[in-house]
Amino acid sequence: MLHAYKVEYFQDEESTLYLPSGFKTGEDTFPHTVVLGTGRQPASCRRHPNGRNVMGISTGLAEKLHLPSKVDSLSLYCKDECLHAGVLIGIFTAGFTSFRLSPIGQRSHFFKKLLSVQSSLGVIPFVFGEQHIDWENGLIKGFFHFGEGWETEEIPFPNVIYDRLPNRQSEKRKTYQGLKERLEREYGIPWYNPGFFNKLDLFERLENDPTVQHFLPETRPFQSFEEMERMLSAYNHIYLKPKNGSLGNGIHKITYNRSTEEYYCRFRDGDQKNRLLKFKSLELLANTVFKSRNLDSFIVQQGISLLKENNRPIDFRVHTNKDEEGNWQVSAMAGKVAGTGSVTTHANNGGEVRVLSELFPEEKERQTIEGSLKDAALLLSHAIEGNLEGFIGEIGFDFGVDDNHRIWMFEANSKPGRSIFSHPDLKRFDLLTRKLALSFGIFLTHQSLDHPEEMIP
Structure with missing residues (x-):
């Protein structure tokens, strides 16, 4: 498990980094390059002069790396004579607003809580959207929250991208797939949790x-009323669910009463009221409840007691x-x-x-x-x-x-x-x-x- 070291900044225009006393580089020599995300700078790296187990970064190096000054904790990782200072995690989303207190709308609180764990992990997470990428200079205008309020900082392209797009509509935008592929293939940035499950x-x-x-309960695309009748006979009740639904929206429970030969449909209507309707046939049920919806966009799933x-x-x-x-x-x-x-x-x-x-x-x-x-x-x-x-x-x-x-x-x-x-x-x-x-x-x-x-x- 990586250790998160406290970061202290000192005034020096030179690119200097003091290594914590407890950090082992794994090499006989000290690294000559400090890396933050996809950005890198030549630097003089040596042990902390006071023997302290903290990381010291000169203001000159921090500025050249585009390291936000409020970052107070970083992990360290050595690879090929490069010192990777922290892990830069870009959290990709959509739905940004012009409001300073809630730049990502109602989800701002969720992202604030997500970013709040940064110090304990030694990572640098930030939130961004496609409009915040400066391709020419390899920088992103990232949204940060260090505990006091939202602020923006220019930051290098991240080590990794965590996909938090809010819905399938934003995911279907033509620019999304091209942006994702470009960052993955041209910059070698892994992208995790892409896509909503169908x-x-x-x-x-x-x-x-x-x-x-x-x-797995038996789950089929809607094909015919005969298929629904078969599943009702086998399981007593079934569920109709939108293939790409979420939050329980659009789910209908259909039950068949053998003694009265009647069909019951339980669902939540457009006024957010729970409804229970009774029908003499499946066709009548479908023509009434689903008259404005295409059943081909639904799946039929086995009901469970x-x-x-x-x-x-x-x-x-x-x-x-x-x-x-x-x-x-x-x-x-x-x-x-x-x-x-x-x-x-x-x-x-x-x-x-x-x-x-x-x-x-x-x-x-x-x-x-x-x-x-x-x-x-x-x-x-x-x-x-x-x-x-x-x-x-x-x-x-x-x-x-x-x-x-x-x-x-x-x-x-x-x-x-x-x-x-x-x-x-x-x-x-x-x-x-x-x-x-x-x-x-x-x-x-x-x-x-x-x-x-x-x-x-």
């Missing part, structure tokens, strides 16, 4: 993987992250109880977050379910990584547990929401997931330095 594509890739196929609290279904959100060693770990877990009459457990539908000890007071049952959810999340994380392109560093899973305690994966999200962290008992996991999101950037940076040929997409 529900159907993900299931089709995983259903032939013997290590995880037993976690889930564990319940007070007759309200429970599902589970499990976060996994890769750490700075490149290993998957489970970083957060919570239950979500559906709102009354709601088809999903999302907070905007009245859902409530619960920690597992609240849902399962009996310790043995809790440990069994927790262990099963962890095992499933790690197996699926490896499988998704192996079946999809790009560097994946975090996943948010939505799991169900049926009456027999079997685990089912309903969805996997490449840019998971963070609503579960509103629960007071999950605050420390909120911090852990933010740290790990940037720690994976450290791993990719070292991989790109040590094995650059393996990092080309």
Whole structure:
């Protein structure tokens, strides 16, 4: 694990860097070049003259490197007589505003919290969009938050880019793919967590993987009412979900009552009200509920009889992250109880977050379910990584547990929401997931330095 050293600046126009007493270069000689992101400067590097275990940087070197003066902690890494000062992590997003207090709109608070872990890791994270890149000079106008407020600094191109685009629409822009490819291929910058998962594509890739196929409910593209009838006959109820939906929007639960031969459709309407409608046929249901929507954009998924609290279904959100060693770990877990009459457990539908000890007071049952959810999340994380392109560093899973305690994966999200962290008992996991999101950037940076040929997409 990298050590984060305290940084002290001293007045000197020369490019000088004092190495902490505890830092070992691994070489007989000191490095002659200091690197920050894709920028580099010749420098005189030597041990701290006072024998202190801190890093001293001259103001002249800091200015030439474009190192922001409020950076107070950096990791160090030596490679080929170059000293890499910290890991520069560019967090790429869209939706910037002209407001100084909230430059990324409503998501400014999320990014502020994400950047707040920088000192403990010795990294330099900043937020930017495509309009902030100065290709000619190899610089970016980055948005920084050092605890007091948002500020911008010109910074070299980063070591690694963490993709936090807010939605699929911003990802579909023509300029996005060209920008990503240029930074990856021309500058050798790894780009992690690109792309939102397509529900159907993900299931089709995983259903032939013997290590995880037993976690997958039957999931098909909408093809015909006959196919829906078959699945209703097999599972009693099914879900219709938009292929590229998010936050539970557009999900419909369809149930068939064999005794009355009637179909029930539960969903949330455009006025954000939970609705339950009854029909004599599937065709009538579709023509009424989906009259303005194309069913070809939906998937049909097997319904599961889930564990319940007070007759309200429970599902589970499990976060996994890769750490700075490149290993998957489970970083957060919570239950979500559906709102009354709601088809999903999302907070905007009245859902409530619960920690597992609240849902399962009996310790043995809790440990069994927790262990099963962890095992499933790690197996699926490896499988998704192996079946999809790009560097994946975090996943948010939505799991169900049926009456027999079997685990089912309903969805996997490449840019998971963070609503579960509103629960007071999950605050420390909120911090852990933010740290790990940037720690994976450290791993990719070292991989790109040590094995650059393996990092080309």
